[in-house]
Amino acid sequence: MPPGIEIKEGQTRILVPESHSVHGPGTRTSDVFFNRQMAFGRDVSVMFLRGLDRDSMSIFDAMSATGSRAVRIANEVKNTHVTANDVDPKAIPYIEQNIALNSLSNCVHSNKDLHILLSEQSFDYVDLDPFGSPVPFIQSAIRGCKKKGIIAITATDTAPLAGAQVGKCRRRYQSEPIRGYMCHEGGLRILMCTIAKELAKFDRGMRPLLSFYADHYFRTYVQVEEGANATDRSLEQLGFMHYDTKTLERSTSKHYDAEHNKGPFWLGPLHDKALLGRMNARDLEDERRCVKMLELWRNELDEEVFLYDVSELSSFTKMSPPKLEDLLEALNQVGRAAPTHMSPTSFKTDIETKDVVSIYSETSPDRRAH
Numbered sequence: 001m002p003p004g005i006e007i008k009e010g011q012t013r014i015l016v017p018e019s020h021s022v023h024g025p026g027t028r029t030s031d032v033f034f035n036r037q038m039a040f041g042r043d044v045s046v047m048f049l050r051g052l053d054r055d056s057m058s059i060f061d062a063m064s065a066t067g068s069r070a071v072r073i074a075n076e077v078k079n080t081h082v083t084a085n086d087v088d089p090k091a092i093p094y095i096e097q098n099i100a101l102n103s104l105s106n107c108v109h110s111n112k113d114l115h116i117l118l119s120e121q122s123f124d125y126v127d128l129d130p131f132g133s134p135v136p137f138i139q140s141a142i143r144g145c146k147k148k149g150i151i152a153i154t155a156t157d158t159a160p161l162a163g164a165q166v167g168k169c170r171r172r173y174q175s176e177p178i179r180g181y182m183c184h185e186g187g188l189r190i191l192m193c194t195i196a197k198e199l200a201k202f203d204r205g206m207r208p209l210l211s212f213y214a215d216h217y218f219r220t221y222v223q224v225e226e227g228a229n230a231t232d233r234s235l236e237q238l239g240f241m242h243y244d245t246k247t248l249e250r251s252t253s254k255h256y257d258a259e260h261n262k263g264p265f266w267l268g269p270l271h272d273k274a275l276l277g278r279m280n281a282r283d284l285e286d287e288r289r290c291v292k293m294l295e296l297w298r299n300e301l302d303e304e305v306f307l308y309d310v311s312e313l314s315s316f317t318k319m320s321p322p323k324l325e326d327l328l329e330a331l332n333q334v335g336r337a338a339p340t341h342m343s344p345t346s347f348k349t350d351i352e353t354k355d356v357v358s359i360y361s362e363t364s365p366d367r368r369a370h
């Protein structure tokens with residue numbers, strides 16, 4: 001048995017190395033990787049796959065490390081046939097032990113470079129969870145994804161995607177990131193744009209099923225769609241943004257110009273709301289967090305690209321922020337507005353910026369005091 005300690009996550013027993021990350025992105029060490037904080041991400045995989053409710057699904061966890069995600073899926077989602085793969089031979093005893101600990105007959109291990117395995121076999125669902133950027137692995141995931149399959153991708157290179165390392169974002173993603181309050185929404189949409197462009201090279205399009213930013217990472221689940229029409233439809237969702245932090249002006253354009261010089265981004269929706277409606281947080285590791293996130297994802301205006309933050313509006317108007325629920329109530333008298341999952345102080349709305357500013361000002365406690 002490999003050295004380590006046994007933990008329980010969700011309904012699953014997992015042997016993990018004794019020294020492992022408990023928060024933050026986790027770092028590459030000589031040990032097999034495990035990060036306790038990623039339990040939420042694994043909870044989401046379980047609820048996502050349960051929500052799909054398929055009769056049979058082949059799952060490839062390409063970068064399994066201890067096999068934590070793979071064994072949780074095999075143990076907690078019915079009708080799954082899981083391959084837990086990692087190129088590192090040190091990971092394999094952990095994966096084997098975790099399959100045995102849960103007496104799983106629907107999970108096998110594999111010790112191959114994912115590029116090789118995915119050029120030989122294909123699966124209904126392919127999961128990429130690398131250290132840092134997924135860019136070097138996306139083409140292989142596409143190659144090894146069956147027709148109409150699903151690809152799930154994590155990116156932990158938040159600094160380039162969210163605009164703290166502009167040069168790195170240009171080199172890796174060929175995209176100009178956005179700073180300020182939009183940085184995480186922008187980072188997620190750069191990742192999604194990159195996946196859409198890679199899929200297009202194979203005459204494949206995509207439909208996002210669930211896409212989010214949490215803790216230190218971005219993650220998206222996309223349904224792959226076949227053919228030239230589907231590809232063109234998904235390329236039509238790509239475009240550029242204009243976002244002026246001084247005036248709060250914002251707009252999108254299909255084409256790059258002097259004003260719309262951030263991007264390209266995925267400008268389409270982030271989620272499939274019908275699928276979110278079928279997902280539930282029962283028996284997960286952190287049910288409370290999952291319930292809260294599910295509610296945010298279901299209700300947010302994910303088809304709107306731009307978010308506002310009450311701190312941004314406060315700096316702009318030089319007026320103290322109202323309670324978010326009071327502001328949302330006032331905005332909802334005029335149009336649609338809802339919180340976003342990106343930050344507890346942000347919201348999206350379909351109301352024009354000048355009206356958002358005037359409703360904010362009217363709702364501010366400063367105005368009420370006069």
Ligand SMILES: C[S@@+](CC[C@H](N)C(=O)[O-])C[C@H]1O[C@@H](n2cnc3c(N)ncnc32)[C@H](O)[C@@H]1O
Pocket residue numbers: 033034035038062063064065066067068069085086087088091112113114115129130131
């Ligand atoms: C961040 S860890 C994965 C964590 C894991 N998914 C979890 O939930 O605990 C990344 C893993 O990818 C593996 N890896 C890196 N390159 C790979 C490749 N080309 N093929 C297969 N595995 C690879 C590493 O050995 C490492 O274990």
